[in-house]
Amino acid sequence: MCGIVGYAGNQDAVPILIAGLARLEYRGYDSAGVAVLTRGGLKVHKAAGKIRQLESSLPKRLRGNLAIGHTRWATHGEPNDRNAHPHTDCSGRIALVHNGIIENAAELRAQLEAAGHVLRSDTDTEVLAHLIEAAGEEELDQAVRRALAAVQGTYGIAVVDERHPGRLIAARNGSPIVIGVGEREMFVASDVAALVRHTQQVVYLDDGEIASIDAGGFRVTTLDDRPAAKSTATVTWGQDAYERGTHAHFMLKEIMEQDEACERALRGRLDAQFGTAHLGGLNLTARDLLEIRRVKILGCGSAYYAGIAGAHMIEGLTRLPADAEPASEFRYRNPVIEKDTLYVAVSQSGETADTLAAVREVQRKGGRVLGVINVVGSTIARECGGGIYIHAGPEVSVASTKAFTSTLVAFALLALHLGRVRDLSPAQGKRLVDALQKLPVQIREVLHTAEQIRVVAKRIARFTNAFFIGRAACYPVALEGAQKLKEISYIHAEAYPASELKHGPLALISPETPTVIVLPHDELYEKSLSSLEEIRARRGPIIAVTHPGDERIPTRADAILQVPQSEPALDPILLTVPLQLLAYYSALELGRDIDQPRNLAKSVTVE
Numbered sequence: 001m002c003g004i005v006g007y008a009g010n011q012d013a014v015p016i017l018i019a020g021l022a023r024l025e026y027r028g029y030d031s032a033g034v035a036v037l038t039r040g041g042l043k044v045h046k047a048a049g050k051i052r053q054l055e056s057s058l059p060k061r062l063r064g065n066l067a068i069g070h071t072r073w074a075t076h077g078e079p080n081d082r083n084a085h086p087h088t089d090c091s092g093r094i095a096l097v098h099n100g101i102i103e104n105a106a107e108l109r110a111q112l113e114a115a116g117h118v119l120r121s122d123t124d125t126e127v128l129a130h131l132i133e134a135a136g137e138e139e140l141d142q143a144v145r146r147a148l149a150a151v152q153g154t155y156g157i158a159v160v161d162e163r164h165p166g167r168l169i170a171a172r173n174g175s176p177i178v179i180g181v182g183e184r185e186m187f188v189a190s191d192v193a194a195l196v197r198h199t200q201q202v203v204y205l206d207d208g209e210i211a212s213i214d215a216g217g218f219r220v221t222t223l224d225d226r227p228a229a230k231s232t233a234t235v236t237w238g239q240d241a242y243e244r245g246t247h248a249h250f251m252l253k254e255i256m257e258q259d260e261a262c263e264r265a266l267r268g269r270l271d272a273q274f275g276t277a278h279l280g281g282l283n284l285t286a287r288d289l290l291e292i293r294r295v296k297i298l299g300c301g302s303a304y305y306a307g308i309a310g311a312h313m314i315e316g317l318t319r320l321p322a323d324a325e326p327a328s329e330f331r332y333r334n335p336v337i338e339k340d341t342l343y344v345a346v347s348q349s350g351e352t353a354d355t356l357a358a359v360r361e362v363q364r365k366g367g368r369v370l371g372v373i374n375v376v377g378s379t380i381a382r383e384c385g386g387g388i389y390i391h392a393g394p395e396v397s398v399a400s401t402k403a404f405t406s407t408l409v410a411f412a413l414l415a416l417h418l419g420r421v422r423d424l425s426p427a428q429g430k431r432l433v434d435a436l437q438k439l440p441v442q443i444r445e446v447l448h449t450a451e452q453i454r455v456v457a458k459r460i461a462r463f464t465n466a467f468f469i470g471r472a473a474c475y476p477v478a479l480e481g482a483q484k485l486k487e488i489s490y491i492h493a494e495a496y497p498a499s500e501l502k503h504g505p506l507a508l509i510s511p512e513t514p515t516v517i518v519l520p521h522d523e524l525y526e527k528s529l530s531s532l533e534e535i536r537a538r539r540g541p542i543i544a545v546t547h548p549g550d551e552r553i554p555t556r557a558d559a560i561l562q563v564p565q566s567e568p569a570l571d572p573i574l575l576t577v578p579l580q581l582l583a584y585y586s587a588l589e590l591g592r593d594i595d596q597p598r599n600l601a602k603s604v605t606v607e
């Protein structure tokens with residue numbers, strides 16, 4: 001949510017910043033800006049809209065070797081030029097970009113105004129620029145330190161001051177900042193995506209750290225001015241992984257990568273001989289696992305839906321009670337934390353503020369949390385201290401796809417591992433291992449049906465409302481299908497357990513409201529067919545997402561999307577893929593901005 005880029009070196013910083021901001025645009029895309037230290041002093045340019053609007057409004061001769069830039073997802077103040085970052089102090093010599101929220105901004109603003117500062121925007125961020133000015137310190141890092149001491153809230157910031165040409169200050173509390181180490185040049189960003197084309201060597205700031213950076217290097221200290229020892233890490237993914245390649249959208253690219261993502265999630269983790277899974281990062285012994293009496297999964301958005309599906313797998317295969325809850329609700333309801341409950345935090349980015357807060361709430365009360373995370377080294381991954389990396393690779397599209405299915409694969413591995421410590425027999429374990437090994441090929445088969453799904457999507461795009469229904473472990477599949485459709489096509493879509501349809505929503509079924517029914521050949525199949533009949537009796541159009549083989553379906557559904565059959569526990573993974581493509585092609589038909597849907601952002605690092 002919001003993107004930061006900074007540069008200190010000997011090249012012209014402007015094109016580096018613009019390219020870096022374009023890489024981060026998925027984090028926020030309602031306005032953008034840059035501050036460049038030119039020969040004539042600090043110059044700030046901002047524009048509402050996307051990076052290309054900013055780029056086309058920049059003066060041709062804007063050049064400098066030190067600069068910071070920002071792409072915004074508005075929290076305080078509407079997205080316009082004035083509220084875009086960077087923000088400056090009264091004199092216009094200090095410029096600052098910020099991710100996060102300053103919670104005591106109103107109070108600080110009143111104090112600054114009483115002291116004669118004139119603030120020009122509606123943002124919480126601007127107070128920080130003025131606080132740095134008011135600090136009256138000679139050294140920029142000391143001024144930033146003093147300003148931050150007055151601030152409550154979360155931040156990742158980058159600051160430049162024309163009185164200190166060549167110097168860039170960055171600091172972090174709750175919102176990521178990474179330093180990119182180049183050859184006589186240094187980079188700062190909120191996300192490695194902006195850096196990988198320049199360097200693979202990075203240093204992650206931790207909360208409460210501040211970095212003083214120039215072209216030759218950097219020095220990290222704590223907010224109370226003690227030196228912090230930092231080590232350099234090498235970025236796992238190269239530049240290609242962050243490129244769209246030949247695909248029209250990142251979302252399509254990421255959907256099409258799911259077979260490989262699944263392979264990576266499984267690599268080195270299956271044990272065919274003992275019918276189990278090896279998960280090296282759990283940091284839990286078999287004895288620890290035996291003590292678990294319950295599993296509670298926490299996440300937001302698609303990560304939460306993946307958690308519901310994961311809870312079904314775990315409860316089904318381990319016979320431990322398992323459920324999922326939105327992390328955003330859990331963190332505020334003063335939850336009871338039990339020592340024999342295993343808490344699992346799910347997050348693609350590993351930075352979602354609500355999920356992070358839920359993890360801290362569990363840990364503060366003495367509970368044990370594992371992370372199911374995509375981004376290696378992210379905050380939640382580090383704070384959990386154990387878990388499963390899904391290794392889906394960079395996910396850029398706001399609508400999550402490969403992270404969802406890879407998370408389900410990770411839950412299947414966890415359920416298998418936990419199950420085999422408990423009552424799951426070696427034979428059952430081996431069946432699952434076998435089925436998991438087949439998954440990448442089966443996903444590929446579904447991806448090959450994209451053109452058929454596209455034809456169905458063209459019909460869906462004509463409607464303004466849709467229902468998605470499924471039962472038991474396929475209810476979260478329906479939830480995720482509806483979520484995908486609404487977030488990128490803006491068609492109103494609601495998911496229900498198929499069994500609940502008759503208790504209310506059936507009133508809305510008509511020829512104008514299609515229903516997508518998730519219909520695996522499981523023990524509830526015949527019961528789901530009854531729901532299908534109830535819809536048909538009301539002349540509701542039906543799209544069945546199902547396995548091949550039942551000759552009754554072609555006469556009862558208006559369209560059929562088929563996926564190969566797996567073990568029942570794994571069916572939700574395969575059944576999700578056509579729904580992603582259905583949403584994608586519906587949005588494409590409607591001409592939507594698929595990778596950057598309105599009002600949304602990829603990673604929500606504020607409450």
Ligand code: G6P
Pocket residue numbers: 300301302303346347348349350351352355398399400600601602603604
């Ligand atoms: C945002 C995104 C969703 C995502 C959710 C959780 O709302 O738009 O697509 O599922 O955050 O993100 P996480 O990174 O924690 O999985």
